[in-house]
Structure formats: structure tokens, C-alpha cells
Amino acid sequence: MITDLDFGEIGRTLPYVMAGLQYTVQITVVAAIGGTVFGTLLAMARLSSLKPLALAAGGYVNLMRSIPLLLVIFWFYFLVPVIIQSITGADRPPQIGAERSAYITFIMFEAAYFCEIMRAGIQSIPKGQAGAAFALGLGYWPSMRLVILPQAFRNMLPVLLTQTIILFQDVSLVSLLNVTDFVGAATKVAQRDSRVVEMYLFVAVVYLVLCSILSFGVKRLQAKIAIIR
């Protein structure tokens, strides 16, 4: 039945496809770090006693979470040049390309998801902790930085990492903007050499192995850092 498959194709095109995987990993790492930073700020804004700030942050998060990632990717692809133009006052929108706008897209998109995780993390800290920090004379920012956030971050670390694994998979959607990420590289090779079966099977297996290892690692970590209460 399967006679004309040529898995040697994978070996021949490996450097090109691996460069794609490297791009995917880069986006994942940058977006995870950026998303955590912005997500934490968003979470603090959502929990703020300043109503307009809380409403604005909540609106942003809910909007991001209710539309498909694919739509967000295309929105930013068209919007980022226009926004940069309006900031710099240039005559025409800068040509930044899908490869680079994807970094901004994923940071902004993941911030919404990381926000909800960090919000849960902050809310899981007993009220007494914040009270104790204020009693020690710490202001809002020091008490957040030294007391609340370290604990919230520790409690939520497994969830943050699980979300990062999902992010790692979601980056594959940029291939629909012709970006040469892991899936994009495989698609280009597959179409050029008509080796669709081999290339996509390879991609699937690599994702399966990497994500399984990462999930297993997260599970181990979770068991290790769990605080016995």
C-alpha cells in the first residue's frame, strides 16, 4: 500500500526545517516572558481599586479571549505597521514583515491569558499576607513585589508553564501568514518536493515528543513545588 514514501527527504531538508523550529522556540520564549510581564501588570490593573483601570484591563482581556487567535494574528499583522507609523510620524507604514510582527502579536495575545492565571494566583494569596505587608509599612508596589507576587508566581508556575506549552503549539498558526516557523518550513518543503505525508508526519512526531516531555516535566515540577497545607 504505502510504497512511494521517501523519509530521506526529512534528512535532506533538516537544516531548513530546524531553522523553522528555532524561530518557533524563539517566539515561544519571548512571548512567554513578555506575556508574563504584561499579564502580571494587567492582572494588577484588573484587581485595582481604580474602576476605569480595572474596566479597561478587563475589557482588553475579555476581547482577546473571545476572538480566535488566527484573527488576532491577522489583526496585528495589519495594525502594527499602522500603529508604528502613527507613533513615529513616518510618511508611510514601515515594512516590518510577518516574522517580526508575530513577536508583538504573541506577547499581546498571551498577556491576556497569563493575566487570568496571575489574577487567580494573586487572589489565592490569603488576605492576611497583604495586611501583614501593609502593617510592616510597605506600600502597594513593595508589598506586591516582595510579598504577594513571589507567592502568586510560585503557586501558578505549573499553570504558566502549561500555558507556555499551549503557546508553543499555537505559534504554528503563523505559518498561515507564510512565516517560516516549524510548520511553515515543513509546508514549504512539502509543497516544493510533493512530500506532504513525510513532512507533516515528521512535524507531528516532533511536536508530540517535545510537548510530551515538557508536560511530563511540568507534572514533576508540580509535584515537587506543591506546598503541603
Added chain:
Amino acid sequence: MNLGIFVEQVPDGDGPWWQSLASGLEWTLLVSALAWIVAFILGSIIGVARTTDRPWMVRLASAYVNLFRNIPLIVQFFLWFFVVPGAIPPVKRWVVSADPVTYQLLTAVVCLGLFTAARLAEQVRAGIQSLSRGQRNAGYALGLSQVQTYRYVLLPMAYRIIIPPLTSELMNLIKNTAVAYSIGLTELFFRTREMGEMTFRYFEAFGAATVIYAVIAFASNRAMALVERKVAVPGYIGTAK
């Protein structure tokens, strides 16, 4: 911003752009509904299998969940759409003879259904495991078989408990249908892109899609909240009044 674009005719189409988007929305909802049925049935079976006392069932169900959760959705789409017919000649013969739209719809429903089933299975398992052991034992003590215990004791409780996470899974499914654009299914995102490309009115097209998706998300959220109140078990935390 020019909202007049929505009543302009689609070049070589029949009808204005708003109708094109509406037909895309129909496909999105159709695929979501069919995939949800597949996911609900399969996810329930797999989720239950993971909580039984038969090791082979637990292992098989866990393997399913791991397989479908660790491969990106778009790659799964490509596997079903390109790899399965490419590797299995009888499927290829059928695909060549089949209507392309039927094949796209079938691929989308199977792909999204199996993908979402893995997620639902996790929720169903979590729901069953959140029940106290006494519930299962009480079922057995009454002389119910294992199947009957699940049917009459465990599942009616578990489903009620997991309604909130099921709501987010349903919303995820609706959002995920946009990925079917990659295999050419003419759902809402496909129509949105098409409108942007052909009219260069990206703002209007994407804006309309954003509003539609946000409304769907809000509506399904409200609908599920209604269901949640209807079936709430008295005496549990989170039971509204």
C-alpha cells in the same frame, strides 16, 4: 471606516459582503455544532474510561488524550486533510471522487471533534474524580452495576459540576473552527480574509469578524450560565440561590 462596504456586491458572487460573512458564520456554527456532538460523546467515553478500574482502559484513554493534546491543531488538520488520504490509497480514491466541500466539512468535523474530545475527556475525568468515593460505593451498595453507577449516580453529578469548564471548551471550539480556513473551508474567518483581500477594507472586515466572534462568545457564555442555573444541585457551593 466605511460601513457602506458591507452592502456592496461581491465581485463574481451573488449578494453583498454582509451576506458572504453571514454564510461564513453559518458554516462556523454548523461545524462547531457537529464537532461538539462528536467531542461530547467521544470525550465522555474517554473521560469515563480513565476513571474505571480497568488498567488497559485507563492507559488507552490516557494515550488518546496525550496524543491529541500534544500536536498543534493546524498540524492535526494537515494530517487529516493531506496525510491520511496521501498514505491510505482507498481513502484517496474516495476523496478524489467526493465533493470537495463535503470532504472539507468532514475533515473539519472529525479533526475538531477528536481534538476537542481530548479536552472534554479531561474535564469529565476531573468532574468524576471530584466526587467523593462514597458516591461510587453507595451506588455499588445499592446493588447497581458499574455501568448503572456511572449512569445514575456519578455522571449526573459530574456533568453538572463541569458546566463552567465545558462552557470555555465550547467557546474554544467555536474559535478553533477558524483554523479550518487552512484547508479552505469557507467559514467566517475565510470569508473575512476574502473580503479583506478583495476590497482592501481590512479594518471593516476584521472589525466585523471581531464583533461577531465576541457576540458568539458572549451568547454561549450566557446560554451555558442559564443551563448551569437550571441543573444546579442544591447544597453545593456555586449554586445560585
